[in-house]
Amino acid sequence: MKIPVGILGATGSVGQKFIQLLNNHPWFEISALAASEKSAGKPYAEAANWFGSDQIPENVARMTVRNCTPDLNCSIVFSGLDSGIAGEIEEDFARAGYTVISNSRNHRFDPDVPLLIPEVNPDHLELIHQQKYGNGCIVTNPNCSTIGLVLALKPLVERFGVKTVSVTTMQALSGAGYPGVASLDIVDNVTPYISGEEEKMESEPLKIFGTLQNNQIRPAEMTISAQCNRVAVLDGHTECVSVKLNQPATETELISAWTSFTAEPQQLSLPTAPCHPVYYHKDARYPQPKLHRNRDKGMAVHTGRLRKDPILDYKFVLLVHNTVRGAAGGAILNAELMLKKGYIKL
Amino acid sequence: MKIPVGILGATGSVGQKFIQLLNNHPWFEISALAASEKSAGKPYAEAANWFGSDQIPENVARMTVRNCTPDLNCSIVFSGLDSGIAGEIEEDFARAGYTVISNSRNHRFDPDVPLLIPEVNPDHLELIHQQKYGNGCIVTNPNCSTIGLVLALKPLVERFGVKTVSVTTMQALSGAGYPGVASLDIVDNVTPYISGEEEKMESEPLKIFGTLQNNQIRPAEMTISAQCNRVAVLDGHTECVSVKLNQPATETELISAWTSFTAEPQQLSLPTAPCHPVYYHKDARYPQPKLHRNRDKGMAVHTGRLRKDPILDYKFVLLVHNTVRGAAGGAILNAELMLKKGYIKL
Amino acid sequence: MKIPVGILGATGSVGQKFIQLLNNHPWFEISALAASEKSAGKPYAEAANWFGSDQIPENVARMTVRNCTPDLNCSIVFSGLDSGIAGEIEEDFARAGYTVISNSRNHRFDPDVPLLIPEVNPDHLELIHQQKYGNGCIVTNPNCSTIGLVLALKPLVERFGVKTVSVTTMQALSGAGYPGVASLDIVDNVTPYISGEEEKMESEPLKIFGTLQNNQIRPAEMTISAQCNRVAVLDGHTECVSVKLNQPATETELISAWTSFTAEPQQLSLPTAPCHPVYYHKDARYPQPKLHRNRDKGMAVHTGRLRKDPILDYKFVLLVHNTVRGAAGGAILNAELMLKKGYIKL
């Protein structure tokens, strides 16, 4: 008997990824798909412009799309709603008693909403007891670029402390949704600007690495500078990072911090958890989106090219699958953690 | 009566760019083409795998390719030779009395060889009087990524001083020559590594911004950290830069420093000089390789997105056409400056 | 004293190309820019999302965009209007006495409207005397893919007759306008369908190659089968063509028909006319969009790989710059022909 779950924004690009990743999930089973008025009432296969490389799972294809109103046949909903409308709809569902696992940015900075990465700040889940939604609650996952960065930083924060982070991203097209980036803007080109992205990368990690005290998050003390670019890659954000640590460390120690890093999702054997949250690649040409984004179910972060930085302490490259680990997969892992730790009452 | 010039490595990608840019040049006329044994003796049109979007200029197409020996019918040679062989051949030509304008890296750090960008360090040309090549001499231009960076920094260095530079590049495919980067390595991908590139970007600016004292260059005091990536762009390197200045400055002052910047090539009306060495774009989405690389003959550097950096002082984006300003065009401008200022005796 | 011309749909992608190609035109001068309500009243630089690789010409940048109503200060208008609205607006202008040179499909099959390619059917201009627009008139140019195909076929039609044409296209992204094709649909992909394109390619050539008799076009007898695809190319449509001729011919004769082909635009030295309408490339790897689309001002068609076809008679490859020869440039050449031959009274 699997747990029925619903998807809000089921026809969009994040919604489609939820469907792909929840197909044959050992714990969850899609029981409801909700989207905009335009799609409601239609069979999913007709409502969605499906662009997955797998077929729409058969049971999902035939399911009728519903409106985004809190009368879905499930108690957990994954939200891939557009931020233009996510805020209110998610609250409606929470108030109606649903556990809302959201990928949207709207509630990320609500003081009582966890901005959750299971390997990084599982203790922040305690915040939901502060929420005023009755039996329901809202849990968010961070921006896709933030997730990659924070996962790579976590082992360093834990062992050595991180004071300063400078990061330049080369982000994939799928991060902009569909239709998203026009081909005329990106073939033979780079776009050195992604609206709102740098602000998210500079602020979200402070909450995620923050300390839970008196039912509140005290933000971490860390200075982050981000420069965000769009490049002609379908999936997988590459980030060039420099860090200043709080205490001295050798290259070997940093690499060891990454490769030995393990956390609750691994210890609890959550089904969507990667075997290792962070892989380090010795080959100077790696990591690369095309080669590494799908490894370990697309849920791992890949680092490489660790070397001294003449300004801060160290620099390195990281890669994260932006729509899996950085969005739908991350949200599903959040739900798995919450379920396993008793934060979801069915 | 134009001045006859030769091209060493004429069939390679930099050589081809020299030919394109010297076509209809008001001062220079190609009189000799030299390349490897394999090409020598053939008409150029047959020896070269021409990939310019213009046709091979007719007179060049029929010219017989010569060996790279110092018996060419000219006194100036532009060298686009591969670094594997450039060192010795360039010296041979210099010793035989030729003015060698080189794009190769071999002699860039010879203490008596100028690493020249006409808008930046024209006074370094005095170094050639220290050379032991008789009537000949060698002048080099920097790496393509360095040229873009240094041109954007120059107005800031001049007005405010620059102490620290952190730069992450997204470099074009043409920078790797032909056949260069395999398509399987770059379609839907990023390569976060370019052999030797970071070292060049971190060291060359110190010489270029260095001070000429007692016939020697005293390197500038500046700390540079570079992270270099290859992306699926044909021409045009994009660089994300953060800088720490020596003295406080407002955004307006920085932008004004760029837009008002002018130097000897502009004052001397050198034919290949851009009207403005640096353009600043107010649109947050700019500069972009596809849109701006060819403006002002491909010889200008484009900056944009100036904003405060929470770690250093400011961050911005720059764009440089790597094979024009960053290679062949830069070398031709070097020759024009030398000629105009009397460093070349014909 | 240049002739003032207006551009309808000036902010769109075809409109932008008109502006680029009319900049420094020896006969014409842009005196009016018109676009939708949304743009009207704004300076052009602000109204347009300019994506040309050159800057907006200064005089154009400052010009105020007007509404598409027939009160523009000129007597010739180039129309790059969207087909959703082009039909009526173009008629309004014609009725008000303007010469309308249109790139839109709306009036292409009006029996009294020439579907004009100056090298192919200049005699069809006589049709405009049948039009009921008073002093005004409408002249259209064909679809971008059709123009390339018809120009390559014309020398064969003239000398040998062409009975049957099978063509498969690989079309550029710029043909779909902006934002046009989503990057997620074309990076690492091919789209084997372009709405309405095959129908145009199968029907338009019949009118263009038709015979003017009793003030009417009798369509040519020719069977055409087209298969149209979109590929990740910015500019330049590549077409693989097979033809059955009416009379036997050798490869040499076909190539000679192409290379010796010349027509009124060349004979009249029209400023936008290519030196040669058709180039034949002997290198089996050519023509290629990146290499050849811009040659001869982007106005020539390039053919290559002529060889026997085991089903029809011959097969070959052709390339046409879709937004220059296939759209704005073709339309400007139409205007030049009309002016030179006295079809436009100023």
Place this chain on the structure above:
Amino acid sequence: MKIPVGILGATGSVGQKFIQLLNNHPWFEISALAASEKSAGKPYAEAANWFGSDQIPENVARMTVRNCTPDLNCSIVFSGLDSGIAGEIEEDFARAGYTVISNSRNHRFDPDVPLLIPEVNPDHLELIHQQKYGNGCIVTNPNCSTIGLVLALKPLVERFGVKTVSVTTMQALSGAGYPGVASLDIVDNVTPYISGEEEKMESEPLKIFGTLQNNQIRPAEMTISAQCNRVAVLDGHTECVSVKLNQPATETELISAWTSFTAEPQQLSLPTAPCHPVYYHKDARYPQPKLHRNRDKGMAVHTGRLRKDPILDYKFVLLVHNTVRGAAGGAILNAELMLKKGYIKL
């Protein structure tokens, strides 16, 4: 107890695909890897420039690469050897008693060598009894573009007969091996030529569709014309096809022929066989490489856009995964068929 198999040319791109597809194969187990002198003696992980998106299977990574001499510990070898050397090496292995399943072109037209596609001409396997290799034998699979074409044609050949085929391909980069196509030749470009490809597509189907009579293949009577292009797609060849049938048929009949098609690999439940050899897509935009190449293990052919052809009878689009169905996967299916039908004695 799985059957040990070897891979010749194990470090190349086809070799790598064999390794990926044989990983966890229910019948076969890789017991030997052989490659050129340069690689021999090294652990596979070191010898190969692995570009799979999965990791090298652990047991393979550690395996020492051997020379391509017939002393490998297995009785079946898959050959992904370069055609420059494949001919002789494959014969050596056959003579030494190995069953050689080759992807190379060298022996495809040997009169006693089956050019095998299990769904199309399994009866041709009888040819191997004519071979003079003792206990060994050579079986080849066709060119990647041919395999896609022939699989889509087979149901039509069977039911209606096919007289004439005109095909234009848009082929993926992986078909050229590694490093293969230079990025400068294909970003923002199409290459309308692939050496030898058209000849293969025009000749191989005649043998495959040929009739086995008196231990010889009588080639099919079919006229094929092919035009082959390279486009910027990583995997998946798209082909635009027109066909003339021997007997009239409706669109519905053709589609039904495809969707109901099944053959020995399906009936025998061969592990690598797709559920359906051919899928028909009703959406006019399909099939597309990015969306459909990996469906059904990458072993199915996808057709779409069936419509009347004004010259021949019908036209349609097909898609085949060139390195899976068109190369390594096809070869593995050949081996599975041979094993199941008793053509391989262990």
